[in-house]
Structure formats: C-alpha cells, structure tokens
Amino acid sequence: MYNTRTRGDAGSTTRRLVDVAVAILAVCFLAAGAAVAEDGSATGMILDGRSGTPVRGATVTVEGGLASATTSVDGAFQLALPAGTHSVVVSAEGYESQRILDVVVEADGLAQFSAVLMPAGQGAGQEVALADTITVEATAVDASASALLAERKASAEIIDNIGSEEISKNSGSDAADALRRVTGISLQDSKFAYVRGLGDRYGNTTLDGSRIPSTEFERKVVPLDLFDADLLDNITVRKSYSPEQPGDFAAGAIELVTRSFPARQVLSVGLSSGHNSETTGDPLLQAPMGLSSSGAGGQPLPADFPDRAVVRQSRFLGIGFGSADLERMGERIAGRWTPTGSDDAPLGRGGKIAFGNTFGGFGVMLAGNWDNSFESRAEQRTFYSVGQGGAIVPLHAYDFDYGVEQIKSSWMGNFSLRAGDGGQIEIRSLQTNLSMSEARFQEGFFSDINNDIEDHRLQYEDQEVSNLQIGGDHYVSGIGSNGSTLTWRGSSSTARTHEDLRQTIYELFEDGFRLTNNGQSGFMYFNDLEDEIDDYRADWETFFARGDRFGSFKVGVRRWTNDRAFGGRRLRMFPRDTEGIDLTGTPEQIYSPANIDFFGFQLTEVTNATDSYSADWGVDAAYAQVDYGWQDWRIVGGLRQEESDQNVRTIDRTALGGAETVTNKSHGDIAGSLSVIRSLGATQNLRFSVSRTVNRPEFREVAPFRFKHIVGGFVVVGNPDVERALIDSFDARWEWFPSAGDVVAASVFYKDFTDPIESVVISAVEPTETFRNVEGARNLGLELEFRRNLGFVGSAAENWTAIFNYTFIDSEIQIDAGTTVLTNPVRPLTGQPENLVNLGLEWVPDSYDTTLRVLYSLVDEKIHLGGVFGLPDVIEEARSSVDLVWRQGIVGGLDLKLAVVNALNEERNWSQGGETFRLYDPGRAISVGLGYSF
Template sequence: MKKILILLVVFTATFSHAQSTGSVVGKLTDKEYNNEPLAFANVIIKGTTKGTTSDFDGYYKLESLSPGAYTLMFSFVGYETQEINIQIVAGKVTELNVPMGASAASLDEIVIKTTTKRESETALLLEQKKAVEIKTAIGAEELSKKAVSDAAAATLKVTGVNKKEGSSKIYVRGLGDRYNTTTLNGLPLPSNDPRNKNIDLSLFGSDIIESVGIGKAFSSYTSLDLAGANIDIVSKETSKKSLLKIGVSTGANTQTTFKDFKEIDGANWFGVNSNTKHDVRSLSTYSFENSYTPNSTKANPNLGLSINYGKKITLSDESNLSIFLVGSFSNKYTFQEGTADAIVDISDSGVLNVGSIFDTETYNYNASKMLMGNIVYKINDNHKLSYNHLFIHSNTQKIQDFVGTTNDVGRDSDDNRLVNVLLQTEIQNRLFVNQLLSTNKLGESIDVNAAVSYNAIFNDEPDRRKNTFIINNDTNTTRISQNAVRDNSRFYGNLFENNIAGNLSIVKYLGERFENNGKITLGYNGSITDRKFDGIYFDHNFTNPRNSFVDVNDLDATFNQNNLNNGLFGIETSRGRNSNDPETYLPQLYDAEKTIHAAYLNAIYKFNDKLTANVGVRAEDIKMDVEWDTNISFPGFSNNSKITLDKQYILPTLNLKYQLNEKTNLRASGSITYTYPQFKEIAPFTYEGINYQESGNPALLPSDNYNGELKFELFPNKSELISIGVFGKLIQNSINRLERNSAVERDFTFDNSGDATVYGVELEGRLNILSKESDDQEKSQNLTLGGNVTLMKTELEYNTSNTLFNYTGDSSQLEGASPFTINADVSYRFKLNDKETISTLVFNYQSDKVYSIGTNFQENIVEKGVPLLDFVFSHKFNKNLSIKFNAKNLLNPSFERYRDIPEKLTMNSYKRGASISAGISYSL
C-alpha cells in the first residue's frame, strides 16, 4: 500500500520539475592589436538596462536569461558598435566570441556556439562559481578534452577523491563506500553488486555522461545518509537531429594476454550463465551441471564494442521528441601472482605465530553489457517529460589457486608436503533502472518538481567451488584434505532487491523566476527497498580423506555419482533451519526492508551582491528490518532472529557564499548527517573466501556525522581555478570493519568501534600553461595542468565499554581513510580545423590506510599506498573518424597489505600488470 501511495503522489505531479534559465558567455578580442583580449568593453541586451563589461581577459557573461530571442550590443570607445542576434535556450549556455575593431567584424568572424549547460567545461566552472553550495562537476567537454573513458576516472579529477586500481570503490576524503551515495539524475541508484553500497562507476562510459557532479558539502534536498560525498551522474540526451556512432577497441595486459589461463566451467565468453540455481533434489544423487575442473585456455586480448544512436523529431513549432540509445559490451582478462601470509599474532617474547603461507595465482575474467535509452518530450521549453532506462549485466569469474604451508603441513624439516586450496567464484549481476522525470513551470514564480524510479537487481553466485588438497612431493601424489567442513564444497547464492523512490518539490521564487533575490523549496523524498537472499552449501565429506587421491587436472574423476554411491564421500547441507531430515536442505536466508520518508525545507536568499545564504532543514523517518535464518549465531542473537532499526532525524544544513569580487569567493558550510548500516553489515550470514571469512553484526547502530568546511576560490579566467579549503568531521558511533579472534585465520565483521574525528586541508588548481589560437580560429593548441592534494588526519577513539570485542590499544586511524592523497594530470591538445589530437598523463596516489581494525592483541591490517600512472592519447582525423589509445598502471606497483607492527609484516602481495588498449570509432 505504501508503494502505491508513493507512486500516486509522484505521478499526479508528473509535469513539474524546474527548468533552468539560459546564459551567454564569451570572449571579446581586439582586431587592432593582434586579437589580444579586449577588457572593459560594454555588453548590453538591446532595449534593456541589463548588461555587463568584459574582464581583464576579455571574458564576459550574462546569466539568468529567459529563453527567447535577444539582440546583444557590443561597444567600446573608438570601436564600431556591433549588434548580434542570438537565441537563448533554457538549460543551455550560448558561447559567443566577438572580435572588435574600428570597422565591424564580418559574420564569418563571429562564433556562436550553444552547448548543453552541464557539458561545457566553461559553463560548469561558471556554475560552480555562481552556486551557493560547495560543489564540483566534470562535464562531457572536459571528459573529451582529457580523454576520460568513464565516470570512475572522471571523479579522480576532483580534490580528495581516489579510486583503488582494480576496485570499484571510490574514496572521498578517505571515506569509502559506506560513507558515500550515488544517484542518477538525482534519483537513488542501487549498486550493481549488493555487497557494496555504491555502483561501480566504471560501468558508465563517457558516451552516456553529460556530467558527473561531486557534492562534498550537503543541502537538505538530498539524502543525508552520507559523510563523504554524493556522486550524481547526469545522463546524456541527444542534442543533434541525428547521431550514429560505432566504436571498437581491444586491449592487452603485460602479464596476462596470450598466456596460460584458467576459466570456470559454466558461464560462456559473453558472460551469461543460465544455471544460476542448483538442481539438487536428493543428496544421494550427484546432479550438479558444472564441472569441478577449471578449463585450461589462453587469455585472449580484451574486446570492447559500443554503438550510440540519437534522433530528434520536431512534432510541431512548439514541441519535439528526442531519442538517445547506447549499447556496449566489454570484457577483460587479468592474472595476479603473489603471496598471502597470515600473521596471527606476536607473543610477548617476540615470536611470530604464523598461520598459512601461500604462493598465489588468481585468474579473473570480467564481461559486462550495458544498454541505456532515454526518450524526452518537450513543449514550449516549459514542459518536459523524460523516461530513462538502464540495464547492466556484469559477470565476474575468479579462480584462486593457492599453494603453501600451514602450521600443520609443510613446516617441519622432514615434511615435504604442501597445501593446495582452489576456489572458483562466479558472480552474475543484472541491474534494471527505470526513471520517469518531468519539469514544468507554473506562472512566473512557481516550479513544481517530480520524479519516480523503479530499480531491480538480481545477484547470483552460482556454484562457488572449493577444494583443499595435500600435495606430497616425496610420493608425487595429491589427496583430499578435510580439516574443516567447508574444505570441499559447492555454494549457491541468489539475491533479489527492488527499490521504488520518488521526489516531489515546490519552488517559490522571491520575485520573478528570472529576476529574484532567492527561492524557497518545500519537498518530499521517499524510498522503499526490499531484499531477499538465500544461500546453500553442499559439503563433500570424505570417509577416508587420507586415502582419497585425486588428479587436480580431472577433479570430475573423483566428484561423481559412482564415488558417491560407493561411499567415497557423502554430501551434507548447511541445515541451519531446524531440519532433522538429512534429505531436506533448506537454504540459509535473510530478508530485509528499508523505508525512508523525508520532508525538507530549503531556502536561498541573496542579501546583497556579495552575500548569499542557503539554509535548510530535513526531517527523515527511517525504518530497517532485517530477518535471518542461518547456520551461525551472533552473541546475543540466535541463528533465527530479527532486528529493527527505527530512527527519526532532524537534520539542519547551512551554506554561505561571500563574493569578494568577480573572481574570488569565500564559502562556508555546516551540516548534520548520518550513516546507516548496510544490509550485509547486519545480517549474520558468513561469506567465505579462500583464507578468510566475513559476516554481519546485528548489533550495529547508525552513526551521527557533524560536518564543517571553509573554502577560498579564485577563478583567474573562465577555465582556471585555484582553491584551498579546510574541513572537519565528527563521526559518532562510527562503523568499521574489524578482525576478530576465530579459528579462521582472518575473520572479519563490523562494529560501532567508537567516535572518530576527521580534519584536513585541500588544495586544487587548474591552470592553462599554454594557450594559442590562430587569427581565423582554425588552429589552436593548449597545455593544461590540473592537480589536487588532500592532507588529512583521522583518529578513532575506541569504545572501551564494548565487551564484545577486545580492541588492541586505545585508538586508531579511521578504517579506509588515507592521510595523504594526490591527483594530477597534464594534458596537451592540438586542433587544426576538424583534426584534433589530445595527450594526457594522469597520476594518482593515496597513502597507507587501515583495511581492518585489530582486536584481541592483533594489530590493524593496513593497505599500502601505491602510485598509479596512466597515459591517454586520442586523435580525431575528421568529424567522423577518431582513434584512442590507453596505457594504464604503467608503474605496475606491488599491491600489499601488512600487519601494523614495527616489522610491517606483509600479509598479501600481488601485481596487476600494465594494461594497454586501442580503439577506433566512426560517427555519422
């Protein structure tokens, strides 16, 4: 019923989302002095008193213009006045560059260019300068200029944002997945992998992105379940009458391509596995469809395919319909070779207690498909109705082949044995996103905004296969090892999650829409999320494992119906649901629901030409229910139980902007936010890896976050920025991953470890080192330098009253927070008529950070900082044909985790290899 009410409320206001005004920006040049910038020239809208003057660099801007036709008058003492007719379009920036001289310029000297507001680099920087909130956005123009391939790479252009190579997680000011949110066109966007809170941003290629906005200071009209940033992806709409673009790319990895490779039997090359559920009806029948033995092959070059189609149809003088479709496929082979050591603890005498020591080989194959489409219907530039659909299918296959020793095997001088652990994991995700948004202006001073979305995700883990063997080098034999119930098993897991969300707001301008002193917004956000998960293990228990010899290249010769009939092994299930019937195998499961209802009031008021304030308050009611039935219990909870978190919040936000002059802003912000635990962090279901396990903690509680920031911004010209900011956060009852005492060498869970403080300083610069343009503007070259640095200190004071976990020491750095991060890029661009060449070198580094908090006299596990260096090159031969070349991870550093003791003992180490790719695209 609640879902129906939300849908009804949102659909009744379908024609209602606010439309932005138009703007004009441009540069005036002096024809009499070699086209040098012309400062202090007058720019006036004919027939009005509205106007401006050009700055020292010849740049000017006119903002908040109502859509329609205008005549602009350009004048300067001693020069001929020019009148130019332009058309202002809502939500877009018109770029008009005018050469001035003693005689009027000819029409072919005047450049009029209209671009979508959120695509133009100049317009986005202007929007950032004008906005009251502290925010940054990367548009399609900058993505193209720096040859950025996806949304994940785009975020790295923003101060304080880092992404680990090979991971989908974004860190903002050192705060990871738990503390960030991702939206698509302002609506909630679920993760393509339910083990994470946020979607993998690398799935969003630059072809579908209009802009990526990163908000690190918060306002009441957005979800406040965050402390790091909200990342909003604005999807592209076609602006051309017709568009067709086809792209093909291929790539290779230095330590993978054309070399021996292992693949899981099951999913095909396209990344589709139709056998996502088991077909076992009897434990005495071996009815598994997939082979236990990995397939041996060669790693082929990576492949990428994409196609874009757009069409704009004029229905009448006042209405049009636009269609934009994107489809893509990509795959990737990677191989990692390294070590994994388990340093359990250090005794008082300094003696190491070492668990397993493995040499590791990991084979990864990833295949993903994406389809996106939108249909936009516009009337009079006053009404707009759009429908967006996104489908993502991703399939990840991983084979981990570990060989080494344990405390019991291979340590004595006469023990010439090794342990071999083989884990084959496949995860298949299907994400469906549907959004309906509308915009409508009512009268001269009221807007009503509305949007609704329905999202669904299917996450399958079909037939995760684990084997444990003992290799005897003296006899050259391999036999089954069975020290634990999971040593030889198959696992099937299935998860389904759906989400309905809606936004509704009413905006009242203090004056007319285009001439006002501010606005007041009253709004509602609602969201309902349901998740259902079930998983089942089929454990293969051998009667006499010491005499059960196997051929690792033909495991199906051991795991088959004949050996099951003969009693070589038996099959048992994880009967954690009070079943005494050995033939009844009920899966472990958890069901979860999260409901959010939020109302907010947000006001922007311009006191004078210099001071503007944004004040807001948000009231949220959040209820989360998690019910589980598993084969494990958590202290204080049974294996069949339920928890409810029901919280109400009153959350104020404040943003202040003081404009010192045309080029300089001072900003301040403050807010109270929260961080709710995720479903997977609460449900006591154990996820088992090759030498670790992780499970939820049903005793988790939400965190309260207090955020503050001061920032100075200097805009030397339209495309340059220099800024410095200081920020601070207090996170009460912070949630962290921790390592607990267990028979398993690495057993992770989550806990409210205590209060954490975060404070730091950020520096950012975007500078034009070289900028040249020919008189006829047909030839230009630019050299730009961009960089940002974040210095940060975090301190987590442990909650010593917590008797469940015995923390090591009194305090620690916050889990996942890097004290130092740096992003830098240098880009060269050369353009001659329709030809264009871009070369970009990108560097990223984030210092060591805590991976998990240590307990029971074990120190923290720390993830070592590594430098990453990428090179991107692209060339456009003409309007239709272009090529692109990428070289990533050129330094090929070693990725490591170590125990935080003076010796810094390495626990994991591997290299990913350098990757290169090349692609070609053709557009019509």
Template structure:
C-alpha cells in the first residue's frame, strides 16, 4: 500500500481531463533518468491506481504497466546509477519536497536518519555523535514532527510521540517526502511538518539485486551488511520482497568535567567513559498489488524491523571532597530488544461516478530493553561502597487505523471526502531493582525496588472534506478536518492502581493551499493550515516522580489540552535548465496552549521530610513552643505540566539541486541547502527559544560523474548550529562539530557497482554544557549545584559496498 502525495490527471471519459486532489505525489518528470517520459507516465498511473485522492489521474493500462511500455522500472537503474539524481520537482499544490533513494545512495546511508540529515531544515539534537534518530523539522522537538511510513502513522519509542527514523534501513526506501504544511486528508499532528517514508512497492519495480558490504570503524571493528530485493509478477498480481541485515556498531569516548560554576575555578569531579553499541538490525518489507475487475486494485504491504543491541559503558570517575579523593569504577550494560512492524491493506474501485478507497492498517512497537549500572567507590584508595541499580522496560504501543475516502468531480473542481478512525494503545511498565554491598567483593544480587506502569488509550474519529481545482495558472486546494479524541489514562505503582482519568477534546483544522505557475519554470506556493500537537505521554500520567528535576518532584497532568498552531508557508521555486531546481520557503507558526512546567505550590517530598526534621529540632530547642511558632521556607516543590500560553516559530529554508551545465560541467551536480531557524516562548525564567532548536543548519555537496571511466566521486559537508534548552533545575547548550563525507565508485556494465564511502572525516565531537541547580530558587538566583562540560567523539568510519542486479 503506497501513500505519498500525487497530482495526476484523471480521465474518466475520453478526452476529458478533470483535476482531483490526491493524497500523495508521484515522482515527476526527471530528464536525468532513463525512459523519463515513460517514468513520468508510470508514476501517474501508480498514484491513480493505488491512492484515493489527489490531483489528476489517468486511465491505467489493464496489464498494470507503469512505464508506458508494459513494464515497471527496472531495478538495475537503481543499482548502477549512470547519471546524477537531483531533488524531484513535484506537481503538488501543497508544498512538498521529494527525494528518491538515488538522491542519497551515492553516500551509502545505512538508515533513514542518515538520509534525512541532508534535507533542508532537518536537525538532530540529543542524538549521539554520528547517530540520527529523532528528526526535528524546523528545529522543533521531534514530537512536533509527524513521521509516516507509506502514509500511515506508526508508533515509536519516544514518550513525546516521536518515531526514531534510524530504525528504518535506507535500502527499504523508495523515496522520502517532506510535507511542509498540512492538508485535510492527513492527520493534523504535523506542527513542524511531516516526513513520509515511502517504501519500495511491487507495482513500481521489477527485477532483483543484492547489496553486500562491510563497515570499518575508527577502533578497527569490522561489521558486515547485507540486503536483497526482488520484484515481479506473482499470485495474479505483482509482488516485491526485501530483506536487510546489518550489524550496527558505534564505539565512542566521552569526557566530563564538573566545576562549582561556569568560572571553572574549582574542579569538583571528572569522568572518562568508553561506550560501545554493538548489535544487529533485521528488517524486511513486502508489497503485493493486483487488479480486480475493471476498476479495482488491491494493495497489501508490510514491514518488520528488529533491533538487537548491547550498549556497554565503562566509566572511571574521580571526585574531590574536602581533601578526600573518591574514585569510582562504573560499569553499565543496556541490552536493547525492540521491534517495529506494521501491515496495511488498501482497495480502490470506481463507484458512483468517482473513485472510492478503503484502507486498513495495524502497527506495533514493542520494547523489552533493560539497563543496569554498578558503582564501586574507593575513598583515598580504600574500598568504601558498592551499589547498583537496574531497570527493565516492558512496552507495547499499538496503532490501528481505518480510512474510507471518496473522490469525484464537482463542477469544474474536485471533491474528496472521507473519515479516519484510529485507536492507539500504549501499555508501558518500568520495573526497578537495587542492590547495596555489605562488604567488598559481594556478588551483585538485585532486589525489587518498585514497579510503575501506565496504560494510555486514545480513540479518534476524524471526518474531513477537501475541494481542489484550477483556474488558468492558479491551482488551489482547501479543506476542513475535524479531529475528535477520547483519551483514557490509567497508572499503577507497586501493584496499587492509581485510578483512571478520561479526557475528551476536539479540534477543527482548516487548510488552504495555492499554487501559482508564474511560468513553465517558476511557481509560487502559499499554504495556510492549523495543526495540533498532543501532550507527551509522560506529561499525562498522574504518578509522582520523586526528585525528577533536581530536588523538585513532578506529577503528570492527564487533563492537558493539545497545543495548536496556525501556520503559514510561502515558497518560491524555479527550474534551472532541464534538471536543476532552486527554492526558498518562509514559514511561521503561531502556537497556542503551549505545555510547560508549572509549580503546583505544593511542597516536594524532600521539603516535607525537611520540615518534619527541622520542626523536631525546633521543638527540642524551644520547650513549650508549638508547631504554629515554627517557620519554614521550602527549597523544593512539586511541579506539573500545564497549558500556559503562546509561542512563535519562524524561519527561512533555501535549497538548490542542479548540474553545473552553465559552467561547462554537465557531469557535475551541486547540492546546497540552508535553513535559518528562530522561535520565542516564555517559561518560569522569562523568554527563550523552543528547547533544543538549533539556530541554523546547512548542507553543501557535489557529485562528479566520469562517463568514460564509468566512475564517480563526491563529497558533502554538513554544519548544524548550537541549540539551547531550559527546564527546571537544568540548562543545556549542545554543539555538534561539522560533518564531512566522501565517496568514490566504479560501475561495471549495467549490473554491478562498487562504492567506497567515508563518514565523519573531520572527527566531529558533540559538546554539551550543563548548568545544574538544586531547585527553582537556586536557578533564578544562579546558585549552582555544579557546572559540567561533556564531550564525546566516535572517529571516522568507512564502508565498502557492492551492488549486483540480476
């Protein structure tokens, strides 16, 4: 089942063309590829037969041909790229950027995260060095970005509802769409935008290929990678199957220095750490499509990803305390066992003068990971204490969805209407264990230290209607989506139920998109849309977390309302020659009902304990006094999350993708994008930017092809600006070093290619600056608990890959 963004021509009667607003977009005419006109027709037919709503759609040939010649695209054109691939210029009315796998493939990305780091406005803050998991469009937190697979929502690991894009291998992907604004026929959870990861499908490809490679890391570790894809006629239709197995390894070194304050006058402690992430990812995807009757088309697709990994840490810590030296050996192990899988089915057929589609999907994320850490302390060279903590996670996050949509002509326009049903169930429990040694050398024997869990169920029923059309050079699309949400939150702690809270809320989400074709080469897009961001899961759970923010406690608020935003995108795009494209986009988001930390006014558990102790001392020193004579100033409080106010986000995104033909270099492609990002929000200390929003990000690169040698080489350079975040009791600035990647390849005929690529050639580091406080008063008064500098590096890596088509 293929869900992307299309704008195709529908010809329900001979010689009559009707404009229709489809929900996704075929890759458009690209002169740099073989059979370009045929491929353009093929993509139109793919969208017309597989999807329910969009632009214009044409009659599909009865044999399912996708290239005008009766055959789908041959996979050998993917394996052996004789020409440079550029960013696609889609025909969508709404602002969409589309990138085929071939756009990224020369640099041999391992995951979707490796691909996304090269697209405009995409930042990664919080990811370890050389890792790209939580994608942040416009620099907003990952939870503001909607991630879809084949147009469908998928559950992920993040409490902020984010999906870790490094879970999907690059080899499973056909193309990636960046949807900058929302439309009525998609979920409105896209305040920053939407990433649609479209996997390869049977209808579009034919043939088979193998991918075999090996990675070498800076510490000498070697890891293999393997992938295979095959597609062809089967079972009365077309079938595609792919598998991918890759060892995932990352070794890094980390150094932390902790001082009394930013002046670094007194060193409190330091830590050296070696970390190794060593594991294997298994993945597979399958796609089947078949024609049924005169107008029906059935499509079924599924994917499976399993992450099996051990994260090993060994730290050496030294702390200075009033002349004493406390050394600690801190080994830790985090076995990761996670699975993502999903299956979907779609059926499209002509009905009542239009086209109807029914979609069903099921997806699940499952996490059975654990984490444990020991600490063995030595005071002035002699053993002093040993203790350990462990935590096991048991999480199941399930999404079930159904969609019924109908599209039909309405006068000179096109009408699409439908209804989306979605049910989400997230069941998570954390089991904690602890141990403390009585003497040196005692074996670690964990005892149960508590269990906390939650069950969150959300049910949505979202009707929508969308109208589109065109008048001369102006094309338009407008729609309304009404999202209804019923949320049930339950939690338990140590076997005791914490009760159940129900919360219902509804949001009306209008959208409008205008596209003005100024000329055949130039167009201007304007989009207005209202979007929504539902609360993070941990913000909804009313369980007390002791000392969550320094000495301050935290309790969730299940009655939170979602954040909403009115957004505008204004874009200009121009074709450069036959293959190039340049664009600039301005965006603005006016965010309401922002969710921030607030003080409940209640004391923390530590404050209650301190009150009891201090009162006892006061009464002992003052015989005859009573409690009413005692005064106490708490230093820590109970905080929660609340809808507190408004915020704004704005920025400019520029991208260029073009051959240098005008400079006499037709076999050289230049790639450049730059994004300037800004925002404003108020919190307990005043104004700041949205947490973790980088100030800018840019990529620049080139690919040069040498046809006479059947060889190519290229390089890409990426730089991301600093990011700042402020929460209760902690403020952090994050800096990432610049990233340089290069590749060289040799092609052998039409069926074999060998490519050597290198990443992180500048040995970039991730540097973090932590300002830590015990409580809010200390934070406001700048009374530091400690100031920490932390840096990590992972060294360059190299990859040798061979692809063979057959």
C-alpha cells in the first residue's frame, strides 16, 4: 500500500454507480409521466397501548366498504381512498376497536394518522375525531413529527429523534446541521456530533441500523456532513443503553435512516443557490486545477509511479534510483504549487431529484443530490509560549487566506418487497462523495528563524462512503402466545479517502522573499485510506400477554468486522545545489525542468517508516433481553456478551526486507442494562435506566509505532498496554406528550468512567503524544425540552409553535500529573460545552401555505486543545446564531424555501489565556431553493 491510488481510480466506481442511478431515474420519469392520481392515500401505524409495540395483523377498514387493509410486521398500513371525508375503524384480535372520525383525503393527497389500541377488557371501544385535517404531499408516515413522538413514547430506551418533515423546516442541508437542533447535541468542526459532551472515540453512528466506517485517517468518528439531509427519513439519538445495541455505547448512538418507499407516487425535482457575505462576489483564492463537476481534481501520483522508496542509488547495495531516473520522476510530478487569484466567487448551486412509488407489494425509492459550494476565509492565528512570571507571550503570528471549493454528490436506491401480511424484505443502498479543493496563502512571523515567512499550500481531498444492505422482518403467528418476529440484516460499507498536498515556504531577505530549505518546503504528501465494515445480525423476539401482564423475550447474535488499510507517501524537492537559481521566483519557476537535476533540486523520499499500516477488528456478540409489563409498569433488561479481537500491522519500508510490527488486543466483555418505565396516564412516562458498557482503544492508540501529523502537532506513539475502559451510566427522564406533535421533557444523566482512555503529552527527547488509561472521569448533566403548539394559551396563538431545549453538562477528566506535561491534568473533557440552548418560534397561518421559523442557538465555550508546558488550554469561545427559514407553497406542486444562516454575522473566536488564538468571520449565508413535486 506504499503507492497511492489516483483520483481517477477512486472516482471510477462512483461514476459507474451514478450512471446507473441516472438511468434508473430516467426510466422512472418516463414511467411516471402518465401516472396522475385522482384518488388520495392514507397511511399510519397501529400501536399497542401498553407496550408501544406495533400491532401486526390489525384490520383498518373504511366505513362504507370503500377500502380495507391489514397492518404489516411493523404495524404500518396504507389505503387508497377517493377524495373526501371518511371514518375508519381499526380492530385486532384481543384489542378494543377504535373508530377514527373525519379523515380528510384530498385528490392526489396523503392523510396520515396512527391509532393506539388497548387490550380487550382494559377500556371501551374508542371514537376519536381528527381535530386537524392532515394533507401532506409525499411525506412518509415515519417522517411526521407526531409519528416519531409516538415512537419515542413507546421506546424501551431514552431517545430523541427528528424526522424529514422537521429537518426541512430548519436551515442546513446535511445530517450534522439537522442534529444541532436536537437536545444535548453539539458539533465539532461543523461535522462531528458530540452527544451530551462526548464525541470522537465515544461516538457511534449507524446507517439503516448497520455500522458504517470512517473517512478519517486517525479516528473512527464519522463526519456527518457527508450525508445529505434530503436522503434521510429520520435521525434517532439513543441516549440510554439496551443489550440489543453494541456494547461500545457511551453517550449515545446516532441512527441515520434513509428514505423508505412512500404510500403513493413521489416525483420531485429541485434547484438551489447560495450566497455568503464573506465569499460571493469577492476574489476567491483557488487551486490551479480546480474541481470537475464530478469532484475530480488534485495532483495525484501517476498510476505507474514507483512503489519503492525514491532515494539515490547506493553504490554498495545497488538499491535506489540513478540521477537520470530521479530527474525524470521529479520533472513528471513537479506540477503546480501556487494558489491563484480568480474572478469573483460565484454563487453556490445544487440540484436534487427523487422518485418513489409502490407497485402492489413492491416499493421503490430513488433519489440523488448534487451540490457545489465555495468559501473564502480570512483568518488570524497566534501561537504562544510561557514568558517570565508565567505570562504568555506571542511566539508565532500568522494571517491566512483560504479559498475552498466543494462538490458533494449523493444517491440512494431503496427497494422493498412485502411478503403478504407476515413480513418484508428490503435492499438499501447509498453512495455519497465529498470532494474539496483548498488553496491557502499564509504570511507572518515565525519565531524559530526570527523572521517573516510566506507559505503557499494546495490541498485536495476526496471522501467517499458506500453502503449496501439487505434485510428482512418476518412475523410468525404460531410461536409464542402473541406470535414472534425474526429480524435479520447484512450490510457491507466502505469508506475511502484520498488526499494530496503540496507546500512551499519563503523567508524574508533583503532582496525579498526567497524559497527556504525548510523540511516543509517543496514538500508533497499523498495518502489513501480504505476502511470497510461488514455487519451481520439476526434478532428473534417472541411476545406474550396474560391478563394485565404483557411483554416479550428477545435474543440475537451479531458479528461485525472492520478492515482498514492506510498508505502515506511523503516526497520533497530537495535543494542539492541552488547556486544560479533565482529563489525569489514562483515555485513553478524554481521547480522548472531546467532546475531539476543532480546539481539543482532532486526528488527525495521523506516518508516516515510507519506512514503505512493495515488493521483488522472483529466483534462477535450475543444477547438476551426481557421486556415485561404489568399494568402501568414496564421493565426492560438484559445482558450482552462481546468478544473483540483487534490487530494492527505496520511495515517499515525503509528497512531491508520491510520489517513488520504486529499489535494484538483481545477483550471479552459483558454489557448490560436495566430500565424501568412508569406510565403516568395516557400521555406521560417516567423513565429510569442503569447500564454498564465499554469503550475500546482504536487502531493507532494501541500500535507502538511513531507517526507525525502532516503539518505541525506532536509526534504520536501508540501504547500497546492501554486497556478498554468501562462506563457506568445512570439516566432518568420525565416526558409528557400533551397532543400529537407536542412534547415536554426533563432528563438527568450521570456517567462514571473506569480507566478512561485519554490522549496525554509526555516529556521525552521531543514532546510526544500517547494514550493511557487515566485515573478516572465523570460526566453529568440536565436536559430540558419544550415543543408545543401555543393554542393552549388562546385561539389567537393556534398558528404558533414554540420550540425550546436546554442542556447543562459538567464533566471532569483526571490525569496523573506526574506522567504528563499537560498544564491542567484535571479539567473538563475536550469539546464539551457547559451549556447548550436552542430556541425556535414557528408560524403557520391557516391559509397561504406558508411556514416561517426564527431559530436561535447558543453553544457555550469549550476546550479545543489542552495546554502543555504551563500554557493555558485553548478555548473555543461561546457562539450564538440566529437563523431564519421561510417556506412558501406557490402553485400546484411548486415550493420555495429561503434560509438565512448566521443572520447576525457572529464571528468565530478561539482564545488562550484570554488572548486571541484563532479568529475568522464565517459570514452570513443565504440560500434559496425551488422544488416541484409532480
């Protein structure tokens, strides 16, 4: 893996899949051309009023004999109905029936409602009037706010969720943007989610229930900006543990669910454009190559570039390359080095397309998105040292100009086949690609040489995630007093990242800036990551009910494997003899063919011995879980056994024969939980949960080899002695669901960490970052949530909805002060804000098909970097944002959305010891989207 692949190789699979997706969508458009429905549809879910589980085999009948349907294994139903007002009767064996009044269906519209059935003898048959006419165009039932709240109320765990309907009313376009409105969630670098102050190593993300790999080189965290919000049906955050989940549960599991096939035909297209006050219309620094519409770009190594080290030939050993070969290779990859100015930055632009329908028992959902964005950013950074008396003094001070272009493309294809009333089989696929081209110019004072420098850097990065899953849900009526379900899933996911970077540094002399012989000047870096996860699981649940006792017994097995391969390559134009070469010229002039030879600049390998590694990880698991209910009480508990085996291999390719180092870590662990739920009437729950889970070291944390970040940072050495940590969690929540779509809740949580794994900096020949099990850590907090239509105040407020959530978090990590040069060995966890606030006010008038939202968010200050050698911690200062969102139906299926993000144009600021460490203005962003649904 010493040689790195080219961008063309990386994108070939993507382009083939995109071509297939485009062809399928084209066929769907042709097929849908004549499909103009006159009737409407009704969809919903039927739930057990005691346990909240789906009622399978319930009959949903429209009075008058117009239509009838039976609920499937997931309790869902769908009906084709003529336009008009209907009454619907829901019945099931062993349950009281329920009659739903005033179900209004408009021509070519979709009505949604759910019913809760009580066991026979525990309540009279009910007659319910739908207070509000529900007319939703092309929205899946699971995505509606009321259905998601019903799922939350019935859940055995403490969860929060947000559906596509709610996401569409907010600003932002990806999963990360959607999650920042959820209680207890904060974002790091606008793409990594922290749940209750815990992120990175403590994060777990699944896609349609299966684990997905990471595109990050040195950690397992999944960047959520890769996943377009338009492709998601809902997002669930599980904040308490149950044994059916993986045992490496910490603060919460984030579950991304892609769009399912709709109850009626969906055919939509959309176009969007974006403006940023700091970018659009201003000169944009650019890489000379730019990006193609598919995201291709950069300057990768040629496919036939030698795999072995590029070094001068040894007269004794006979290995290496001769001067002529080195000259030829240097001239071949010299390429471009200097960012260029450009015309004014254009508007961002994007497009989307979606098709979905059901054909009897077969359903299909296809969708694709493409987006092109630009960013221009002026940034200031100052680095400090400790002066006399402990005061901090500036060490390096730089001004940066960034120019960034991004292209993101995503597509998904989901297919489902219902096997009668007893089950369904699904195939889900998704591919997403994010390409970035960055040009950077840096200037300022560099204290190491006591002089001013100029730094030119070009960077290209391409990230890709693909997922293919097949699974099924089957109901078996003959096993168990109330039947049983078998659920199975198998998935294969691959994440790939390619990066190439080149950099030159100039130093100030009397005649101007000259190219310097710094190790990072004339430097080129190429790397590739491929991370693959295969995840297989099967779950069997059997249900029972006797009198006022009810519940289920559930068992399951799961195996997932993770294979990762990383290859890095570092090359440099080394100045052997620069006499006669004008070092004040541009890099392109300096690295011209005339200057690349034995007596000028010579291509040299500077790859570290451990820049390439491979690793594998396998976890086998089995669990048993009991869900037992009695009157208003429900108890859910169980145990999960996991066997983990992890191997990391690195090869020193600079050594003869390629010496290999292998590190193995194996763990056997039991995770478990106990949850108690007390129903306080029909609309309230009181929940308590206690659990023990594990946190295992990641690949590079256990491998005893040295590696260094591309630019800056400490040398990092893994520690084979680091062991897994244990996490004991205690959670409680009171929740009230006063009406459909409304919720009021209060939660408290406490987590105690035994032997937590933490990054520490130790004093050595040079400061070194490593990983250790530290003394301990704890994390506690409070969450408040209020979302309610204000009609309870008075009729004048019926069109207004208030949204509020608040999170308080207090954490502490304890590191042995004698083993580290960290200034504060006892401090809050990195990336954890103490306070999080989200406020929103929504107005939906009775007419005009308008939705208007004003949104406010506050993220408190948090530690960005732990200080060392007496320096204070680097603090990311508190920031707030005001966003405005206006959605307007125009005519027919035409829809307009206008969003303003960071309307007050708040700056981003980091500080150290009260002094500015980093500062930039992200600008005010305005986006306009126009969509049409056929």
